[in-house]
Amino acid sequence: MAKAIPTRDEDYSLWYNELVKKAGLAENSQVRGCMVIKPYGFAIWEKMQRQLDQMFKDTGHENAYFPLFIPKSFLSREADHVEGFAKECAVVTHYRLKTDEDKKGVVVDPDAKLEEELIVRPTSETVIWDSYKNWIQSYRDLPLKINQWANVVRWELRTRLFLRTAEFLWQEGHTAHATQQEAVEETEQMLGVYADFVENFMAVPVIKGVKTPSERFAGAVETYCIEAMMQDKKALQSGTSHFLGQNFAKAFNVTFASKEGKEEFVWGTSWGVSTRLMGALIMAHSDDDGLVLPPKLAPIQVVIVPIYKTDEELSKITEVVDKISSDLKANGISVKFDDRDTHKPGWKFAEYELKGVPARIAIGPRDLENGTLEIARRDTKEKSIVELENVLNYIKDLLDEMQKSIFNKALDFRNENTYEANSYDEFKELVEKGFVYAHWDGTDETEEKIKEETKATIRCIPLDQKKEDGKCVFSGNPSIGRVLFAKAY
């Protein structure tokens, strides 16, 4: 019996929520806006973390850990930053509870009020740059390239599992460089790392670009981003990389003695991806029967379900399965043999479809006689009969093929739902149907008006933007190239 979820056509938003819960990925907690990431969801996140962490290390970054709390005054140091982050945040004001007078519970002890309130970090630029001030003296200390895996809190009013939660898990890279050029190169490199990861591991195609000034990170000179299309044709920002200029260096007085002996402010970057990527992964590929996971991120890549009536049959099957399992495992493929007698094969099939296990092997007495077994792939649901001696090679090829195929399907889908608009009427019609490339006059006002009227935002100015003279789809004023519009998460 599958735990049925609504179809995407019926209610895409409900489909997503129910899928996240029923596949055992996450659930809401009793703490407003905070989720519990359940073991199966966390296993996927761990695979993402391991891969990203390796990519950060391969590009010369080291991990460190900075405090959860930020003194309130730190936030005000960088003028734009405080505007962006001081608003909705969790504020620690006291450091002790005491027993209630009626002895029934505990109350905040009014005597234990902090002199200066502490903010639970919404992002760590301020507390990190405050440390960098002491770590950087000379050009020999640069570049400083540090990453942190951490939890952060932003007090969101409307939350959705993985996509927008009060507390979320993420990584935040914070680097310091001697020159502007080096910092810009770092910003772009890390955008490239994110794009590589999202495309080649999550199998989600992305568009690389820069944000418009109004959408920049609070405190950044330039914000780069990657944008992906979900199955409801809305965009999801999947990672950002910020060139900070000397803004935080000036706010926290971080200078270095250059090779020439001059005292200069350092140049900074920061970049992050979060558990929001889980939302992108789920929404980009899954179907009405459940998750579809790209093999590279699937905690279980192959599940084996025995079809049997008697213990003797099960024991013969198990013998064959043990051999197959150990071959697969020796090749780095994760395998689960589900021989529970508490559930029927049909129930198990539905369960592993819901959980998005890429390949399912079914094997019964008839198969043993024939020296074959049945392999079903999760994405297309196609089944094949495979000779026992070919299983390892078949599975290896299948997982590779699925990884590519899932990406290509998402890419085709995005291409089919991407348009160019050349008039505002056309724009309004097309932006209901997907991504729209259109000319924009470069002003905040036009961006804001279009958002008000259509709910579509400029997702990015694509890095590969073709320079072409045109007229703004809204104002008719001159434009030098098309930007990407879409409704977004």
Add this chain to the structure above:
Amino acid sequence: MAKAIPTRDEDYSLWYNELVKKAGLAENSQVRGCMVIKPYGFAIWEKMQRQLDQMFKDTGHENAYFPLFIPKSFLSREADHVEGFAKECAVVTHYRLKTDEDKKGVVVDPDAKLEEELIVRPTSETVIWDSYKNWIQSYRDLPLKINQWANVVRWELRTRLFLRTAEFLWQEGHTAHATQQEAVEETEQMLGVYADFVENFMAVPVIKGVKTPSERFAGAVETYCIEAMMQDKKALQSGTSHFLGQNFAKAFNVTFASKEGKEEFVWGTSWGVSTRLMGALIMAHSDDDGLVLPPKLAPIQVVIVPIYKTDEELSKITEVVDKISSDLKANGISVKFDDRDTHKPGWKFAEYELKGVPARIAIGPRDLENGTLEIARRDTKEKSIVELENVLNYIKDLLDEMQKSIFNKALDFRNENTYEANSYDEFKELVEKGFVYAHWDGTDETEEKIKEETKATIRCIPLDQKKEDGKCVFSGNPSIGRVLFAKAY
């Protein structure tokens, strides 16, 4: 020039603090009681995490993630638990800041007061058991064996880097079982995992035992612990594993339908180790020149320092070093070649001694002529001349030997400083010199009095306690066996 640290004899406590800072492990932040874990320190912690995580998975545990915040009322549910943890904690009372009237900064917005205050988790039993209530219905859902890697906050007044900080990193395992026996077995199994890790990876010998009632975890029926001796002969509790009985199940109403169809409360355990282990690692082995790291946890296991005058010499050395490095790396040994021209070899030697790199290779033109090089081991400072073709095998053996030797040295030290006391006068004298096994009458009063008068506490009732009739060293009342007393961190 080494960054000199005080000697252990001069001032053990200052030696520790300066070592932690100068070796680049951690430093105090501007946030009271919160530390910054610097890249080198974090790299050691990462190695610990990876190993422990694998050991948890090998014993059937899965990772998950639960909220940072705990509603105040949750804490009061379990009567002992609230006594233990509600006192010194960080309390979130508001969820918004606003611009100050004078526009100079931000202030807490009084309109954004939470209806119920949130506590930053000091430990997660309450929020986790609140989830388990929904996850467990039948015996088929048991055992539930989950671990979480997380940050926690306890508002300590006196803090020391790694040993006692307001925020620290840890893992907390939380399991639920159908029977008392299974839960007790889990508690003991995880104590065994901790002992295995601390002895075989950290190279620190431990004594396994149970805490006295007064030292139990708040909410536990029994607290198991491992205790290690530091070089100042004080004890450091290095990990605890708690049998929770049905206390949290009852507090959060977590029941299951048994195989026989009866509704029963589940049995629980919790267990944790933290960044405090870093303190134990540092204090157990290091010397007046810096860190001594057991090879299994050293981020850099081998450092190679070239001794040269000319670029031509360096280039010849580099050729040989490249070959050695790739051999070592292919065998899973981490290597750093420090060919910086900004520092002299002597400076580098001191630097890597400070950082505790287990093996240091020095190689110059004379060595090339002779087909040899010099290898120095960090723990004993012994140097050997080794033929080039033997380097890989020599290093492999050396690292194995050092891992054992560092453990044995710590074990010998503990044995030399462990005593039995048979009178209170003897006890008072010996407890100034190390660990003391002595008879105790089993009462809180005696334990408390001894603590008041000598500052020594009962570290544990050893699991391998020999049953022998005796008289309490303090009260003269009957005792059934000796317990372990020591001054402790």
